[in-house]
Amino acid sequence: MKKQVKKKTSAKIPVGIVHVAKKAGVSPATVSRVLNDNPTVDPKIREIVKAAIAELNYRPHFAARNLPKGQTGNLALVTARSSPVIFANPFFSKVFEGIGSVLDESPFNLMLSLTPSQMRRLMDSRTVDGIILIAVRENDPYLEEVEEMELPSVVIGAYRRISQMTVFCPDYEGGVASAVKFLAGIGHRRIGLLDGPPDSYKSGEDRRGFEEAIRQLDLEEVGSLTAEEFLERDGFLAFCSHFSEGKPLPTAYVVSSDHLAIGLLKATGDFGIKVPEDLSIVGFGDIPIAEHLQPPLTSIHGDLVEMGAEAARTLIQMVEGRKKIIKRVVYPMQVVERGTTAPPKA
């Protein structure tokens, strides 16, 4: 009764599991079983099927495969920061490296979302099994949604200390504190902080580490500067406006990003302030350019490839194990001494 008029188009016919089954003389179910390494299949049959697969150059359809499973096989890397802030920052390239290496070993694909609207789409349309949030800020509009969501997620980078989220984070607090201690160790008593924007959780951590160290060492409080963003021009601007108002200078600055430090360096140069003679500077992140600057920038370094990798691993555990893992992992940072730091003049 069925009228099956198959239009045999000359176009490339996508080979599916049924073709393989036919060719191997078995049922689609059996093909599916060898595809999934199901042990309940006769070794001989298995070989026959594998041969058919190879001969037809058959490749399983990823999405179709996951449909019955109620999964997608995709993970998302999500941020709402503009690309200059995130991609131009070598910090993240390390993180990506770690994530990439883990995903390479896993069966998961990676989706990328550069804007809140893209991200919402990913979440809403059940396109991903889990989410890696990166470069989160306090007022990011989607934050609550994600936390309340059932979708497994981890955040990389600073986040609020108390939450139900799993976070992997450089030790901003400890890193800045050790920079202060380093500077104090070579004689500085008046140390300032050039910090990033207040809505960045990182800024909060920086400040916490800074103030705690100042207190512990019983150093003078000289106030601190705040940049609008973490980029060069923001460091430049922050110092310029501070200096042009005739405010007093510390003998050293701890700066919360190398990019910021480069801007500050430029500003001091323009004003004829000598680094490190008149002013010492410690950056944060130790970007590749740091050591090639003139003078080379003293900075706070951490190996963050593992951080990205561990975040990815944990997320995968969460989605595969269908269990929630809540923890906060902090990665150590340490001062790399170079040419922008020296004992204060007098």
Next chain:
Amino acid sequence: MKKQVKKKTSAKIPVGIVHVAKKAGVSPATVSRVLNDNPTVDPKIREIVKAAIAELNYRPHFAARNLPKGQTGNLALVTARSSPVIFANPFFSKVFEGIGSVLDESPFNLMLSLTPSQMRRLMDSRTVDGIILIAVRENDPYLEEVEEMELPSVVIGAYRRISQMTVFCPDYEGGVASAVKFLAGIGHRRIGLLDGPPDSYKSGEDRRGFEEAIRQLDLEEVGSLTAEEFLERDGFLAFCSHFSEGKPLPTAYVVSSDHLAIGLLKATGDFGIKVPEDLSIVGFGDIPIAEHLQPPLTSIHGDLVEMGAEAARTLIQMVEGRKKIIKRVVYPMQVVERGTTAPPKA
């Protein structure tokens, strides 16, 4: 005869198109139609359905939706370069910005592949409808596969001049040539090139532009340097080994990346060579740091956000229109004069 024993688990029940249909008192087909803005649906019914959708907070399943269409709704951004080379390079952040903005307006999601194996997976498993190749190199193993593939694809960045691929590319050749002309214009006769690795198509373009300009202007041929990669340390090393061999120096260098130029700058500083008094330097790419260097780096600038955007747009046209578009679009670059260039000494 059907034995339907629905296990009513207490877990969250994913709401599907059938639930909406039931709630609205229509068939699933009709719901599907309003989802796809099919005009052949009664306005009143449309409202009812929309209300049901809202009430149930229904979200269409992305993959399931595309399965019948024979599509995936995903595009891939692919590279085999290591993350430091690609992500740490502000050049790419511009490109990403363009791509992101276009995808935001489109219904497509973006997948990211950082390694050849991930990429192969994406292609094989029919997970994406199109591919954006970026930072391609001559011996990249997957290149032939992609070109022979039926999957729509575009490449961003230099590629071989003759091919069936659609490519969007900065005008490396013209940019370098204009830098040579600029230097000649302020009096330089002995101009050198510090180029990137030979397997980069960009290097070929640079060289082409350089040599052509030298010939046109009838300038002296002083040979050129080759760096192993486009990063700071490679520029540093290239100059060091050249200089320590006591070879003669030109009065100016055109350098094929700002990162390379920063390394070179560092090396000259270490050797006591004054820039721009003893040696002029022109970088390429005009990264944000360039103008904050001391002295600020003269560089070759181009606005490449549009390049990324146009590449994405074209790819989308290809997959939506199921047609092949072959073209080669080149984006203009121009010299931004800053502090590392000056007339030669004598």
Next chain:
DNA sequence: TTGTATGCGTTATCAA
């Protein structure tokens, strides 16, 4: 204009 039925490519449940 709407509903029915079928198919998309695979997994999974149940018999055999």
Next chain:
DNA sequence: TTGATAACGCATACAA
């Protein structure tokens, strides 16, 4: 150990 057959969530040709 294997094979029908029913999902998975949706789109669409065809019928009504």
